[in-house]
Amino acid sequence: MKKVLIVDDSMYMRTLIKTALTATERYEIIGQAGTGSQGIEMALEFEPDLITMDNILPDMIGIDIVKELRAEGISAKIIMVSAVGQDDVVAEGKANGAQDYLVKPFTAEQLVERVDNLFI
Amino acid sequence: MMKDLTLKEIEVAKKIISAGLVKSAESLSFFMNETITLKDFDAEKNIDNPPLELGKKDESNIHLLTTKVIGEMNGICCLIFSEEEADHLRKAALPQEILDSPEMMEEMSDGIMLEVDNIISASVITQFSNLLKVKIHGGVPNLKKVTSNEMEEFISGEVNKELYLISFKTSFESSKVQFNPEFVWLFDNTFIESIKNYAALEA
Numbered sequence: 001m002k003k004v005l006i007v008d009d010s011m012y013m014r015t016l017i018k019t020a021l022t023a024t025e026r027y028e029i030i031g032q033a034g035t036g037s038q039g040i041e042m043a044l045e046f047e048p049d050l051i052t053m054d055n056i057l058p059d060m061i062g063i064d065i066v067k068e069l070r071a072e073g074i075s076a077k078i079i080m081v082s083a084v085g086q087d088d089v090v091a092e093g094k095a096n097g098a099q100d101y102l103v104k105p106f107t108a109e110q111l112v113e114r115v116d117n118l119f120i
Numbered sequence: 121m122m123k124d125l126t127l128k129e130i131e132v133a134k135k136i137i138s139a140g141l142v143k144s145a146e147s148l149s150f151f152m153n154e155t156i157t158l159k160d161f162d163a164e165k166n167i168d169n170p171p172l173e174l175g176k177k178d179e180s181n182i183h184l185l186t187t188k189v190i191g192e193m194n195g196i197c198c199l200i201f202s203e204e205e206a207d208h209l210r211k212a213a214l215p216q217e218i219l220d221s222p223e224m225m226e227e228m229s230d231g232i233m234l235e236v237d238n239i240i241s242a243s244v245i246t247q248f249s250n251l252l253k254v255k256i257h258g259g260v261p262n263l264k265k266v267t268s269n270e271m272e273e274f275i276s277g278e279v280n281k282e283l284y285l286i287s288f289k290t291s292f293e294s295s296k297v298q299f300n301p302e303f304v305w306l307f308d309n310t311f312i313e314s315i316k317n318y319a320a321l322e323a
Contacts, residue, residue: 009260010238012231019215056238058260083242084257086249103246104239105150 001028002119005046007039007065008032008054008081013104017052017081020108021115036060043069048076050115053098055082055089063093070097077118081111124312132319136251140244141290144303147243148292151213151236152299159293159300179203180267184274185237189245191256193314195307196278197241200271205301206233230263237261244305252314278306 004027006014014032021027030046033039036057043051051069055062066078078098080090085103093101102114125133141158149156181203189195201209211219213232218224241258249256266274291300 010231010235012228012235015218015228056257056260083239085242085246086255086257088255089257104242105147 001026002049003028003030003046004050004052005029005031005033005039005042005048005076006052007036007042007057007062008052009034009057010054013054013081016108017111020111023108024112024116027115034058036062036065039065040068040072043074043076044072047074050077050079050118052079052081052115055080055084055093063089063096063098066093066097079115079118081106125315126319129315129319132322133315136248136315136318139251140247141303143243143247144240145292147240148236148301151209151232151239152294153212154294154296156292156294156299159291181265182268182271183233184264184266184271185233185261186264187237187241187261188259189241189256189307190259192254193248193252193256193307193310195305195311197237197244197258198275198302198304198306199237199240200302200304201233202301205299208299209233209236209301234261234263237263240303248314252318254310254314275304275306 004021006017006029008014008017011034014034018029018032022029027050030048031042033042034057036059039051039053039057042048051074053062053066057065062080062082066080069076069078080093080098080101081104082101083104090101090103099118100114102111145156145158179202183201183203183206185199185201187197189197210225210229210232213236214225214228218228238258238261241261245256245258248254264270264274291302293300
């Protein structure tokens with residue numbers, strides 16, 4: 001099973017993502033972070049295979065977290081999962097180390113499909 | 121204000137605002153699992169100088185959700201639900217296992233409202249940002265439960281800071297039940313400048 005770290009300040013979204021991914025029995029949630037700094041700490045400690053990353057967190061912007069994780073040598077697949085959907089922001093996320101960018105709202109099926117595609 | 125715009129610029133403003141509001145209705149439809157439309161949005165009537173006439177009079181426990189617009193344009197988005205409308209949204213959007221659990225409901229009850237505001241604000245902001253070519257995004261949403269007087273005081277307070285010179289208001293409509301949350305946006309003058317720039321490029 002792939003190990004997943006969820007980084008999102010919304011408890012509702014963390015629950016939605018966890019429920020969608022664990023239902024497949026292909027993914028195991030090994031951590032949930034509500035802030036950017038917590039997300040970085042958990043990524044370094046748990047070395048997940050996948051990180052789902054919100055873009056607007058109380059303490060940091062998701063794209064900056066992605067840059068910091070890559071600078072630290074974290075090789076996890078990263079899918080940004082955010083309500084911020086501007087074309088330039090999506091492009092910036094992918095240019096700085098995220099493999100994909102999923103704009104909210106989305107269904108559980110859409111999330112699973114995009115995550116599965118990262119491991120093909 | 122709108123009177124500072126030419127007729128062409130006003131048409132552009134209406135088009136952009138309507139595009140944003142349609143997106144917001146689509147996002148709300150997603151959460152409600154049914155089609156939500158805008159209730160007779162009349163751009164001419166509903167884009168105006170503050171003060172606004174807000175509904176939900178004589179109500180308490182109004183859910184006032186606010187998200188600041190951050191970046192090259194300043195503003196604030198307010199999404200306003202009555203307690204009954206908020207309950208209706210929770211029942212439509214939350215899975216049954218959460219609705220059946222008092223402990224989970226206590227944790228998720230406000231969380232779902234914040235996420236709804238997050239997504240709706242962002243859907244409008246994305247439209248504005250892409251169309252007007254301005255770098256903006258929404259901040260972290262905030263929820264206050266207020267009386268109608270407190271709500272009006274809050275919005276009047278924002279207006280009185282003299283930062284917010286344009287506002288528009290609409291309400292949503294469900295085919296199934298009485299569901300009319302209100303949607304109020306307040307922007308500073310950079311919105312007007314952005315409209316002028318966009319209209320000039322379209323010429």
